[in-house]
Amino acid sequence: MRISLRHKQHHIAVDVHPEGGSYRIGIGETEHVVEAHYIDETTMMLVVDGRRHHVAIARKGKERLVAIDGEIYQFAPESGSAGHVATFAPPEIIAPMPGKVLQVLVKAGDHVAAGDGLLILEAMKMENRLVAEAAGTVTEVRVTEGAMVDGGQVLVVMKYDE
Amino acid sequence: MRISLRHKQHHIAVDVHPEGGSYRIGIGETEHVVEAHYIDETTMMLVVDGRRHHVAIARKGKERLVAIDGEIYQFAPESGSAGHVATFAPPEIIAPMPGKVLQVLVKAGDHVAAGDGLLILEAMKMENRLVAEAAGTVTEVRVTEGAMVDGGQVLVVMKYDE
Amino acid sequence: MTLFRRVLIANRGEIAVRLIRGCHELGIEAVAIYSEADATAPHVLCADDAVCVGPPPSAESYLNIERTIDAARQTKAEAIHPGYGFLAENAAFARAVSDAGLTFIGPRAEAIAAMGDKVAARKLVVKAGVPVVPAVEDVADASQLPRVAADIGYPLLIKAAAGGGGKGMRIVRSEADLAPAFAAAAREAQSAFGDGRLFVERYLERPRHIEVQVLGDQHGNLVHFGERECSIQRRHQKIIEETPSPALTPALREQMTAAAVAAARSVNYSNAGTVEFLLDQDGRFYFLEMNTRLQVEHPVTEWVNGIDLVHAQLRVAAGERLWLQQDDIRPRGHSIECRIYAEDAAQTFLPSPGTILHLREPGGPGVRVDSGIRAGYTVPIFYDPMLAKVSVWGETRDAAWRRMIAALREYVVLGCTTSIPFLLDVLDHPAFASGDTHTHFIEEHFPSWRGREQHRVIAAIAAAIDTTRPQRAATAGATAAPASPWATLGHWRVGAGG
C-alpha cells in the first residue's frame, strides 16, 4: 500500500507492506524492515532495521504530527503518484494566524528573490515579516494594508521560477 | 436526581438538581450551590458555595475515582435508598491482589476483635497481614495455606457484631 | 515577620503558575486574574480564587489597572505581584496599588519610573559612575535622524524610550534603511507602550548580553546574585540564558556586579531587579537598562545560588530585612535555561499557536520545567507565544549543556510548532558549546534555518504506518486507550545479536 505524504516542501511516498507481525517499508530505493508497537494511542516504539525509535504521534484530521528526539514533523496525506522527493514551496502565502496587515511590500507582477519580504503582519504583539520561500513572481495580492485577516487566509499568490 | 455512592465504609446520598448553568446539591441536611466546569475529560473545576476546587476525575466502569488536593476517593454507585451515612465493613475479606496464602490464622466460628489478623498473604515480595476491620465472627474460610489466589477472590467471610 | 494571607497575581501563563506555587509554599493564598480567553488557563486552575478582568485583548484585561485592583479588593488580597510584562514596569500601576492600600510586590513606583524612562535612567547611572553606550537620547522625529546618525556612527540601534523586550527595536546599518526603520519602531513603540519616543545609540558588534540580578530590602540593604548571560536572542528576545557567563573573569565579574549594585542604589532600589549590560569583544561593558521586576530567566540564578527569588520578593515586600549578606551568596555549578515558544524558527520565528494534542515534559535530576500549558490546552492568540521554560543545573557548563540537550530531546509538544528543534540545533553548534556567544549569534550562525530533520525517514514511516491503521475516532484528542489490536506486545525482543 502506497502512502503519499507531504511535510513542508518534502513529498515522500512510503510503500507499506505488512508482513506477519512487522512491515517491509519502501521509501525511494531503500527498503526497511520495521516493527511497530503501539504503547498507547500517542506513543509508538518503532524498530527500523534493528534500531529502536521512541515516537510520539498525534492526529489532526488526516494529518499526522510526529515528534521524535526533539524534532517535530507534520505530514499531510497527498493523493496521486508523488514518487519523487522534490523541493516545493506552496504558491499561496497564507496567514499563519489571525492578525492585522501592517504593510504590503509587493504588488502583482513584482519579481522577488528567496527571502524577500512580501508583507508585514501584526500578530501576537509582534510585527511578523512574511517572506518568499523561493524566487518567483507575485501573481496576486489579496489583502490591503490595515486589513484584519484570519489564520489560514490566502494573502499573496506566487508563481515560482522554474 | 438522587445518586447513591459508596466510598470505603461511607454511604453518601447526593441529590443533584441542575438549575440553569449550575446545581443545587443536597447531602444529608446541607444544601450546596455548585458550579461545575469541565476543563477536559479528566479535570473539573467546581465552585462549591463560592469556593473553588480543582478536581481530577477518572472513570472505571461505573466507579468514579476522584483526586483533590492530594487526597484520593473511589466512589461506587449503590442502588436503593442509602440516605444514611453509617460505618460499614464489607463482610467478605477479599484478596487485594494475586498472591500466595502463607498462613490462615482463623477458622470458621472464631470470634475476632477489630484489627485481629485473619490470614497472611504473600504478594509483591512481602508478607501482608489481612485483618478484621471490625469485631465479629468468622463464618467461612474459603482458602487453605499454600493456595495461590487471584486479586478479588473472597478469602474469608465475616459476620460483624451488631 | 508575618507574610501576606492572600496575594493577587496580576499575570498569566508560566510565570503566574510559578508565582502561585511560590505563594502556596509560604502558606499564602493566591488569587488569579484572567481574561475571557483564559477562563480555564493553567494559572487559573491552580489558584485559590480567580477573577475575570475583561475581554481577551490584554489592553482590556491584563493591562486594565482599575479592574486588577478591584479584583484584589473583591477577593481581599493584601498584595499584588505583577510578574513580568503587562503591568510589571508600570509606575502608575505600582502607585495605584499603594494608593488602594495594597502592597505592590516590587520596587517603589519612583524607582520603576526612574528606570522606565531609558533616557532618564541613563543620566542617573552615569552620575553613579556606571559606563553607558554612546548614544543620542529622545529622538522625537525623523528629521533629526541624519545628524544623530552621523554623530554616533553606523551601525545604529533604534529603540523605544519607554519599553523593553525587543518591541520597537531596529538595527540600522546604512542611511538608506534609516527612515523606514524609524517609522516601524515608532509605530511598535506607540502600540506597545503608548509612547512613541525613540532612543538611538551606537550598535556594538557581536557584544554579549550580561545582566546582574540584584535584591534589596526596604531598609537599605542590597545584594547581588551574580550575572546571567542572555546573548542568544532572536527578534531581540532572549531564547537561551545561562549563568555563570563563559566570558567573565573573576575581576570582570567583580566590576560588573559592583556597577549593577551602584545603578540599583542610584534609585534606592528594593525588591528583585536586573541590571542589563552589553559586554563588547574587548571586555568593556556598558549599562543597557534596568528591569525593575522579576526576569523570565530568573530560574538559572535560583539554581546556581540556592535562592528562591519569588519567596525573597514576598518576604522583602512584607518588610522583612535581608537575611543574607553578600558573603553568604556562593554560586555553585552552572545553569542554562531555554524558552519554549510556539513559533516556527524556519519561518522567521512566526508565532504558531494551536491546541496541544500531546504533551510530555522532561524531568528527573537537575531539570526544571516552568510550564503555562497542559495537554488539550489551546494556546490563545492574544498573548506572548512562550509556552514554557526548561532550566537545568549541572556541576559544570558541559554537564548543564548535555543535560539541556537530553531534556529537550525528551520534550514532546504536538499540536503547534515549537522552538525545541531550533534550540537543539543552537545548542549543538560548536560555537555555543565552546561558549563563543554574542547577541548576533542566531543571525550569524543560523541566517536561514530550515528545520532539524535528522529523523525524517523514521517520522515518515511512523506517519505512514499510523495512516494505514483503522481509526478509533475522528477527534484529534490524545487518548490513553487500552491496548489496540495493533499493539503486538508481550514477548518481543530487539537488539543486536539474537
Added chain:
Amino acid sequence: MTLFRRVLIANRGEIAVRLIRGCHELGIEAVAIYSEADATAPHVLCADDAVCVGPPPSAESYLNIERTIDAARQTKAEAIHPGYGFLAENAAFARAVSDAGLTFIGPRAEAIAAMGDKVAARKLVVKAGVPVVPAVEDVADASQLPRVAADIGYPLLIKAAAGGGGKGMRIVRSEADLAPAFAAAAREAQSAFGDGRLFVERYLERPRHIEVQVLGDQHGNLVHFGERECSIQRRHQKIIEETPSPALTPALREQMTAAAVAAARSVNYSNAGTVEFLLDQDGRFYFLEMNTRLQVEHPVTEWVNGIDLVHAQLRVAAGERLWLQQDDIRPRGHSIECRIYAEDAAQTFLPSPGTILHLREPGGPGVRVDSGIRAGYTVPIFYDPMLAKVSVWGETRDAAWRRMIAALREYVVLGCTTSIPFLLDVLDHPAFASGDTHTHFIEEHFPSWRGREQHRVIAAIAAAIDTTRPQRAATAGATAAPASPWATLGHWRVGAGG
C-alpha cells in the same frame, strides 16, 4: 578520561529511567533489560536498545545473572549498572560481570561480599573502631533463641544475615512472640535472598535512622557527602528521607561521617555506598550496615551537595580520579524525599497495583520527580510497588517541608491507591514538622490511619455530577477531549464579592 560508549542498566522502574538519563547526559548509550511483563515499561522506552531477559518473576528475569550478562554481550555494552535491589548487592554477579570482561559500576566484588554478610561486616567495622549495637550473630536455629534473647535483653530485632530493605526483619517484644517471628523471618530471608541465616540484636527504642553517603575512586581516594535521616519507615522500609538530619550537631556529624569513612575504608571501598547507623535518644550511634550500591534516597544528597551521584559512579567506574576533595563539598539548604508507593496505608500498607488512568506530576522550582510510571501504564504485580519519588529542595527545612506538601497536593495519580494522602498526613504531623522523628514514628503516631478525607463532600459532589453526565465511551481511558456540552466556559466569574 574516556567514559563508556554503552552501558547496560540491569534494573527497572524509576531507577532505570534515572540511570538511563544519567548515561545520556554523559553521551553514553543505555541498554535496558526487561522481563516479559515489562516490554513497554517506561525504562524500556527511554533506552537506546533493550533485551528481554525472561518471564515476569524477578528470579527468572532481573535476577538472572547469565541472561543479564548475555544481554550486555549481545548489545556490545561495556559496563553494567545494577541500580538498587535485584543484583545490586550480589557479589557473585559483580564477579561474573568482571569475568565477562565488562565493568561493574559499583564497588569491587570483595567489598560487596564483605559488607553483604551482616555478621562479617560487623566484625570488620568493629576492628575499624566503629561502634555497633549489642547483638548475637548468625543464629542458625530456633533452639538457641531463648539464650540469645536473655543475653541481649528485650526488645529484640531479628533480621536476615544476607539481606536488606526490611525483608526478613521482625521486632520481638516478649518471649511468647519469639518462635513465630523467627520462623517468618527465616522464611522471608530464604525466599528473598536464598539464605535463611538470621541475626539477633538489641532493639533500640525510638532511634533515628541516619546514614552517610560515601564515594570512593579506584585510587584510594574517598569522600563523604554528609548524612541522610531516613527515620520515617513503614514495614521497616523508608518512606520519607531528608538531609541534613534535624538531630545532628556539627560535632556529631563530624563523628558519624568519620565513622562512615572508616567503615568504607575497612573494605577499600570504591564507587558510591552508604553506611547506615542508628542514633539513640542519648546521641550515641551504632553501625547498622553498609549498602554497597546507590540508594533509593540519593536525590536528597544530590540536591544539597550539588553532585550527580550517577555521573560520579560512571566516572569513577571508568577509572577517573576523584575530582573533589572533602573540603570542596559544601552542603546548602535542605532536601526531603517522599516515596510514592502503590499501596493502601489504611489497609496495613497493602500493595495496590492497577492501571494508571490519570497522572499529573508536580513540577516547578525545587521539585524533582523520578518516575517509573506514565498515564495508561499498568503497574505489574511482580515487583516492588514503588511508583515514583518526589524530592524537593528548600533554603531551610521549613521551606523544603512546605514545598513538599505543595508538591504532593499537586500530584494526581488515579487508578491505584497511593501513599500520597498518608504522606501528607505524616508531613502535617507536628512531630514531623518539629523534626522529632524516629524509626517508630508511624507506629506511634499513626497506629490505625484510616485515610485523609478533608474533601470528602467535594469529592462526592464531583463524583455525583459526573455520574449524571452522559458518557462518551465505556472505556476507562483518560481522554483529553475537546470541550463538551457540559463545559460552560467563557465569561464566568467566581470569588468573594460580585
